[in-house]
Amino acid sequence: MAFGKGHHLHLIDGSAFIFRAYHALPPLTRKSDGLPVGAVAGFCNMLQRYVENNTGPDAPTHVAVIFDHSGKTFRNDMYDLYKANRSATPEDLIPQFPLTRAATRAFNVACKEVEGFEADDIIATLACRARDAGGACTIISSDKDLMQLVGGGVVMLDAMKNKVIDRDGVVEKFGVAPERVVDVQALAGDSVDNVPGAPGIGIKTAALLINEYGSLEELLDRAGGIKQPKRRESLMDNRAQIELSKQLVQLECNMELDFSIEDLEVRDPDPQELLDFVAQMEFRTLSKRLADKLGVQAPVIAEPEVQQAVIEAPAAAAFDTSKYETIRDAAALQTWIDRIYARGYVAVDTETTGLNEMRADLVGVSLCVQAGEAAYLPLAHRAGQSDDLFGTDALAEGQMDLDTALAMLKPMLEDSTILKIGQNMKYDAKILARVGIQVAPIDDTMLMSYAQNGGLHNHGMDLLSERYLDHAPISIKTLLGSGKSAITFDRVPIDEASLYAAEDADITLRLWQYLKPRLHLNRVTAVYESLERPLVPVLADMEMHGIKVDRDVLSRMSNGFAQKMAGLEAEIHEMAGRSFNVGSPKQLGEVLFDEMALPGGKKGKTGAYATGVDVLEDLATEHELPGRVLDWRQLSKLKSTYTDALQDHIHPDTGRVHTSYSIAGASTGRLASTDPNLQNIPIRTEEGRKIREAFVAETGKTLVALDYSQIELRILAHIADIPTLKQAFADGIDIHALTASQMFDVPLDQMTSEVRRKAKAINFGVIYGISGFGLARNLRIPRAEAQAFIDTYFERFPGIRTYMDDTVAFAKEHGYVQTLFGRRIHTPDIGAKGPHAGFAKRAAINAPIQGTAADVIRRAMVRMPEAIAHLPAKMLLQVHDELLFEVEDGAVEALTQVAKQVMERASLPVVKLDVPLIVEAGSGPNWAVAH
Known part of the structure; x- marks a missing residue:
């Protein structure tokens, strides 16, 4: 039956539902595999409530949930900065987007999205069609952008406030009728969506102007007669920007859709399909509630193959700081050591004066053997107050003698029968090694998370605590402050430090209780036990030993680089026909694009031309100057990042550089080197290779x-x-020469270095999914030729x-x-x-x-x-x-x-x-x- 008078269409803003569910509920993961499902759970609950509340004679006859399609829309083509200010989507929400679509379908509700358009445009098109057909339409959303659609049978419903927004509601919000909302928005702009608008004009002023002049077009045509100079200048100077803004906020009401309103007719869910989905998500409470409503038996949702109560109960226990203890004497410490031996494991965390393990001093140690019960052993807190920047060198009262405490801890921390649990245990192991304690054996919650969730999120303690324990830890900034007034941990009063440090150990133990059994469930026990955990002591030993660096060699290199940079600057100035600051992107852009008229100049938000590496590499095929600038930048980076900075990293006591490796940094398992980064020393250039001469x-x-x-x-x-490549490697044949021979039909004995170089670039480029554009840039050849190389490669x-x-x-x-x-x-x-x-x-x-x-x-x-x-x-x-x-x-x-x-x-x-x-x-x- 055709949609028309007597019919009622409900359009649900799906994205609003998702984000509201995500922010309203604590993080939730599926127990069997750790998949984040909190937003999905909230979305399902909201959808179920919607279905329950919309029955009877006033129920909608047609309904759809409308989603935003990922990727760019036609508005980005009009204005590339549209929505550029939006913050990145939370990592744990991304995998839940497709699940919310699946949930909608499981409820047997129409689920719609269209590539290149926003959900608001689909809603606008359907609402206008419903109005034109004589039917009613309710848009379930509080999005102000949709208020331009209200009127003629179309209303909005703010589900959070259970408030209907009709024509009067729009006037109350914007000060104008719905048909003039876009005019007000065009003037006021929108910082959230990065719609520029008219500078200095807000919603109230915009409404005043539109009501006075009748329309945006009339206002702009008569702007010269406005008495207030700031308004007049803003409107006259920014007319094009304001007109663009109207195009950005105007919803598209005439989309071509591959479905009709009739396709959105309300349908009852299939009980089996709905319950199967809920069971798959492991939503036990919702499963029972739905089964009761549908009058069927709730499905059995199996627990993971572990003792769930043992895993969940300790981790879920309340965080009660009143149970945290400060260890101030040998008797109290011995009590804790006895508890640790009785338990067989302990969560350990060290507090120090800094983040550099080779230079920071030990301030205290925290211990935990049972969730909710932890202790802090202060060892080197100073008597100065937390707001006393300089403090005093005197030790605060109520602390054990450092040597006595370490002598008591050492046998336990080195005992092979006691498991030491840490979060980023490599740091603590190095700190303790510097005071003569070799911690072993160890477990590391950061690496347990990394083994299971590499690529999903980072593995810092704060994030893991919020994600898996639903607990936001005490922020270190609340103790240390920030900026120039920040203090070191030894200046924090012991009582405050105890709560923070004990909580860290408590959280670490709870994370261990949660993550350890899931290694088996997620089938990554072998990865953790063979690739992650045993690497910790190996890296700690390497980092502590360090490598000798010759300061004199670095100093001579810095001077040499400075001279070469000066020579390059002279060449660049001669090519440009004038002097300018080569290190200034703004001045460089003016020279390249305004004065030399090189192609491809694009200005960014600041009004300056883009002069990044990609831009200069493309221009280097057109003119020598961009290539010289790239050479200058390379030398500048080598000088500042390596030959100058490395001298500051030479340890005053060892005379060596001690880099630190991040085990859980890259999702692929590659190690990352920091403080200093020794993995990114460029070795493709002669100057870059020279830096390695300083490592002796x-x-x-x-x-x-x-x-x-x-x-x-x-x-x-x-x-x-x-087969061809495997045989070549087995026979010890030069793989790049073989590839060149296969691709370019050149016999191996006639291979030139130039042809081999091209094959090498393709061999390594293909691994990284290089495009014809990227290969053209690397080889500095036409894009068509580069693409032909890649096509031939895949053919061979x-x-x-x-x-x-x-x-x-x-x-x-x-x-x-x-x-x-x-x-x-x-x-x-x-x-x-x-x-x-x-x-x-x-x-x-x-x-x-x-x-x-x-x-x-x-x-x-x-x-x-x-x-x-x-x-x-x-x-x-x-x-x-x-x-x-x-x-x-x-x-x-x-x-x-x-x-x-x-x-x-x-x-x-x-x-x-x-x-x-x-x-x-x-x-x-x-x-x-x-x-």
Whole structure:
């Protein structure tokens, strides 16, 4: 039956429901796999209440939930800064979007979204059609943008306030009738959606002007006659911007839809389908409630295969700070040590004066053996008040003697029968090692989370606590302050410090109780036990040992770079025809695009031209000056980031640089180096390679570098099952030359370095999903030629395309991809549309390859200390596929032989690759020579 008089259409703003559900409820995860479902639960409850409340004679005859489609809309084409101010979507909400669509369908309610349009446009089109057909329409939303649709049978319902918004309600909100709402919005703008509007004119002034002049167009035409100078100037100077703003806020009422209002007729849900969905989400309460309403038996929702009460009860216990204790004497400490031995495990956390483990001092230790009961042992708090910036050197009263306390803790913390649990345990292990305590064995809640949820969210304690324990920890800023007035932890009064520190240990224990059993449920126990946990002491030892850096070499390099930069500046000024600040993007943009008239100039929000690396690399094919600027920037970065900054990182006591590795930083398992970052030293340029000359061996010792040869290409050949590549690796053939021969029909004995270089760029580019545009930029060749290279590559090696397609399909189905060793790398954005879609697919394709390579070198690092224990050698650094050692001169050959064997056999026995892993070795007095 055609929709018309007597019919009533309800249009539900789905996005509003989702965000309201997300922010109104505490975080909730599905017990069986940790999938975030809090917003889905709230959405289902809201939808169920809506269905229950809309029965009887006044019930709608037609209903739909309208969602925003991900990606850009036609408004972004009109104004690329539209909604640019919006904050990023919370990571744990992203995987819930498709589940809310599934929930809508499970309730048998129409679920609609259209690519390129916002939900408001779909609502506008349907509301206008309902009005034109003579029917009624209720828009269930409080979004002010939809108020322009009210009138002629269309009303809004603010479900939160249970308030109907009719024509009078719109006038109350905007000061004008619904048909003039867009005029007011065009003038007032919208900071949330980044609609510019007229500067200095708000809602009230806009309404006053529109009521006086009748319409926006009339107002703008007669703006010159406005008496108030600021209003007059704003309207006259910004007419184009105001007109654009009206286009942005005007809803589209004439969309072409592939469905009609008649398709939205109210339908009863299928009980089995609805209950199956609710059971799949593990919503036990909602399942029972729905079953009662539907008059059927509620499905049995099985508990995960663990003792759920044991897992959940401690973690869910209330946080009661009154049960936290401050340990002030030996008797109290001994009581806690006795409790720890009786329990067999303890959560441990250290408090220090800073974040640099090699320079921070130990201030105190917190302990917890039972959820809700924790203690803090203060050791080095000063007598100064928290608001006393300088404090005093005197120790505060009520603390044990440091040496006495450490002597009591040491046997327990080193006892192999007591498990020590920490959050980012590497930090605490290094702090305690510096006072003579070697903590072992350990468990790490940060790494447990990382093993299960890599790619979904970060793994800091505060986030994990809020996510899994529904508890926001005490903020460290409330104790230390911020900025110039910030104090160190030893200046915090002991009573305040105790609550904070004891809570940290309490949270850590609860997280352990929650996350530990789920390693098995999520089938990542082997990943945690073989790749994450055993790496902690290995990295801690490497970081503490550090690597010697020659300050004089760095100083000479800084001076040399400064001279080269001056020479480049002179060349650049000569090409430009005048002097300007090469380091100023604004001045550079003016030279490139205004004065030299080079193509592609685009201005950003500030009105300055974009002059980023991508822009300059494109322009370098048109003119020499952009290339010189890139060279200048490279030298400037080398100088500021390395040759200058590295001198500040040399430890005053050791004379060495002590980097810190982040185990849980990258979702693929690659380690990240910080303070300083030694993994991003550029080695593709001569100047970048020179920086490694400053990393030197001690007198009588040599640096040995061992590097996996083309490991990611080898893993690709195995995973994608490419016979040609596998055979080439087995035969020891130059893979880049082989690729060039296959693609360009050039015999191997006639291969030129230029052709091989192109093949190398394609080989590595394909792993990272490079586009024709990206390859053209790398090789500085026309885009069509670059795309032809890529097309030929896939024709010659079809298995690679199959691998890519299969990997993306797997990621879409499961929400993650896997390495050969079982590491899960979640892909929450794999279903995204628009500009993020390509990146998400490329990341998913690359992740199993890069992740497997990362797992291989982790396995090698874990085995290495035992393998080289009999040699006078230390493992110093890990940089991507390379390990760097320092060894006594007479043991170089022995170290090389042992380490090479460990690295080449690292995948065994878990994974037997179809291609051999080859490690290349080098040695010398400094890193540059060794590599």
